[in-house]
Structure formats: C-alpha cells, structure tokens
Amino acid sequence: MRQKTKTIIAIALPIQILLVKWVSNFPSFIEEYYSNGIYPYISIALRTLFGWIPFSFGDVLYTAFTFMAVRYLFKHWKHIKKKPLFFLKDILVVISLVYFAFHFLWGMNYHRQPIDHKFGIEREYTVDELVDFTHFIAKKANHYQMELTGDTISPVHIPYTKKQIFSKTEEAYTKFEKQYPNFKHRHLSLKSSIYSIPLTYMGYGGYLNPFTNEAQVNGATPKFRLPTISCHEVGHQLGYSAEDATNFIGFLVTSHSNDPYFKYSAYNHALGYCLSDLYYKDEEKYKEVVASINLGVKENFNELRIFWEKYKNPFEPLFKSVFNTFLKVNNQKEGIKSYNSVVGLMVNYKKQHSMQD
Numbered sequence: 001m002r003q004k005t006k007t008i009i010a011i012a013l014p015i016q017i018l019l020v021k022w023v024s025n026f027p028s029f030i031e032e033y034y035s036n037g038i039y040p041y042i043s044i045a046l047r048t049l050f051g052w053i054p055f056s057f058g059d060v061l062y063t064a065f066t067f068m069a070v071r072y073l074f075k076h077w078k079h080i081k082k083k084p085l086f087f088l089k090d091i092l093v094v095i096s097l098v099y100f101a102f103h104f105l106w107g108m109n110y111h112r113q114p115i116d117h118k119f120g121i122e123r124e125y126t127v128d129e130l131v132d133f134t135h136f137i138a139k140k141a142n143h144y145q146m147e148l149t150g151d152t153i154s155p156v157h158i159p160y161t162k163k164q165i166f167s168k169t170e171e172a173y174t175k176f177e178k179q180y181p182n183f184k185h186r187h188l189s190l191k192s193s194i195y196s197i198p199l200t201y202m203g204y205g206g207y208l209n210p211f212t213n214e215a216q217v218n219g220a221t222p223k224f225r226l227p228t229i230s231c232h233e234v235g236h237q238l239g240y241s242a243e244d245a246t247n248f249i250g251f252l253v254t255s256h257s258n259d260p261y262f263k264y265s266a267y268n269h270a271l272g273y274c275l276s277d278l279y280y281k282d283e284e285k286y287k288e289v290v291a292s293i294n295l296g297v298k299e300n301f302n303e304l305r306i307f308w309e310k311y312k313n314p315f316e317p318l319f320k321s322v323f324n325t326f327l328k329v330n331n332q333k334e335g336i337k338s339y340n341s342v343v344g345l346m347v348n349y350k351k352q353h354s355m356q357d
Contacts, residue, residue: 115242172231
C-alpha cells in the first residue's frame with residue numbers, strides 16, 4: 001500500500017469517529033436505516049458465509065491476526081526503530097480499517113433505539129414490584145426444577161449436547177418469532193468458542209464476533225446456563241448490542257420455549273439477577289425469597305459459584321474494567337452494570353403480559 005493511501009486512511013480515523021458521534025444523536029434514523037435496514041442483510045450474509053463451518057472461524061482469524069502482528073514486529077523491529085512515525089501511521093491505518101469494519105458490520109447497533117421502545121415498556125419499578133416479581137420467578141424456577149428432577153433437592157443437569165442446545169436455540173427463536181415477527185432468525189451461526197477457557201478466566205459467558213457475525217458461547221460454562229447464554233448471543237446477532245437488551249431477549253426466548261430445560265435455565269438465570277437486586281434494596285425480603293427456593297435450585301447456583309471461583313484470577317478485574325470502558329464508549333452509560341438493568345425490563349414486561357407458560 002502506498003504511503004499516500006496510508007495517509008488518507010489514517011486521516012479518515014478521526015473523521016469516522018466524529019461522524020459516528022454525530023449520527024449517534026439520531027437513534028430513530030439508525031433504527032430504521034441501519035438496524036432494520038441494511039444490517040439484517042449484512043447479518044444474514046455473514047451467517048450464511050460462516051455459519052456452516054463447524055468451528056469458530058472468527059476465533060481463527062483473531063489467532064492468525066495476532067500471529068502476523070507478532071511476526072511483523074519481530075521481523076521489522078530494526079526498521080520500526082529507525083522510522084517510528086511510519087510505524088505509527090501503519091497502526092493508525094489498521095485501527096481506521098478495523099473501526100470502519102466494526103461499525104459497518106455491526107457496531108452501529110450500539111446507537112439504535114433502546115429495546116424498551118420496541119416493547120413499549122418502562123424500566124422503572126418499585127421495591128414492592130421487585131419483591132412480587134422475584135417471588136414469581138422463584139416459584140417458576142422451583143416448578144421446573146421439581147418437574148425435571150422429580151424432587152426438590154437435586155440440581156438440574158441438561159442431558160443435551162452443546163450442538164443440541166444450539167439447535168434447540170434456533171427452535172426457541174422460531175417459536176418466539178410467531179409472537180414477535182421482528183425476532184425472526186435464520187441461518188444458525190452459534191458456536192462454542194475455541195477460547196472458552198480464556199473467556200472463563202476473563203469472566204465472560206460468550207461474545208459476538210462483529211466481523212463474522214458468529215455467536216460465540218463459552219462452552220466451559222455449566223450446561224444448565226447454556227440455553228440463556230445461547231439465546232443472549234443470538235440476540236446480539238439480531239442487532240441488539242446493549243447487554244440489558246440481550247439479557248432480556250435471552251430470558252424471553254428461553255422462557256417461551258417448549259423445552260422445560262430451557263424454561264428452567266431462563267428462570268434460574270433471571271432469579272440470580274432479581275436476588276442480587278433485591279439484596280441491596282430489601283435484605284429482609286431477600287432472605288424471605290431465598291428461604292422459599294428449592295435446594296436443587298440452590299445447588300445449581302452453587303455449581304455456578306464454584307465454577308467461577310475455580311477460574312478467579314487477579315487479571316479478571318482488569319478485563320472487566322476494559323470491557324466496562326468499551327461499553328461506555330459505545331453508548332452504554334452504565335457499562336457492565338447494564339447487565340443488571342434487565343430486572344426493570346422483566347418486571348415491567350410481566351406487568352403487561354401473562355407469563356404463565
């Protein structure tokens with residue numbers, strides 16, 4: 001690539017940043033022309049292109065890119081020391097190209113209208129509403145735990161393979177689509193990341209590769225959580241970038257599923273968020289709800305706690321801090337705390353809809 005071309009691409013970086021910042025002030029425009037306009041075609045094209053591959057092609061690309069970057073530094077180190085400004089320009093060129101690809105292929109979804117706008121629900125809720133909803137979720141978790149195990153003391157163990165869970169995720173979305181046509185999903189591209197163990201050390205359950213549109217699941221996660229994680233990541237594929245939105249979508253799709261294991265996963269996951277919220281708002285009511293939870297449900301929570309503690313490390317807070325900053329830069333002002341905002345969405349959804357099934 002000629003130096004003149006490199007200069008133009010490097011100069012384009014700040015222009016792109018300013019342009020994205022300006023367009024982000026018009027979420028309705030992004031919603032209509034990007035999220036519901038060109039993005040669905042981009043997503044389907046990428047899922048069709050990479051979805052059939054049995055492994056994570058995006059993870060392989062990241063590996064190859066890292067290898068080439070290290071090789072380039074090693075091979076050209078003397079030249080870099082002699083002409084550092086040229087090297088800086090090369091870095092800016094790469095960042096500029098990646099920035100463009102990220103926002104064109106997926107990232108503009110960070111600036112679309114929030115999901116409460118699509119469902120016509122509020123986010124605010126009272127402590128009394130939280131208490132009632134948490135009791136409701138606990139009863140649901142107890143019900144499906146009892147149905148699946150035959151007693152109140154045994155934890156739920158999903159008998160499906162990861163591949164079967166991914167297939168049933170597609171089935172769950174097909175069912176959900178009948179009630180909410182905007183959530184139509186075709187061409188499954190849901191995979192277990194080849195970096196599942198590193199993801200675990202970083203404290204993540206999965207991620208969407210914005211360049212290949214592959215939904216990556218942390219395959220090391222206890223299996224009873226995989227249905228909600230899978231539905232969460234597919235929610236990202238559908239163009240919902242906000243973590244509270246995809247947590248909400250994951251809950252709705254799994255709880256509406258015909259599969260009792262998916263339903264249990266939905267209510268167990270939701271119960272964790274509700275209990276965490278309730279603990280800080282009314283500790284006495286929190287203890288009351290906890291006392292009503294079946295031992296088997298608690299055993300699954302304990303299984304999850306042991307799993308994360310096993311991989312706890314001093315670098316995890318750093319990874320979380322980086323991701324927290326990334327979310328804030330991309331229009332999620334609450335950062336990682338936005339994961340917990342799903343409680344308000346669930347509480348208000350129940351106020352408007354029957355959640356008996």
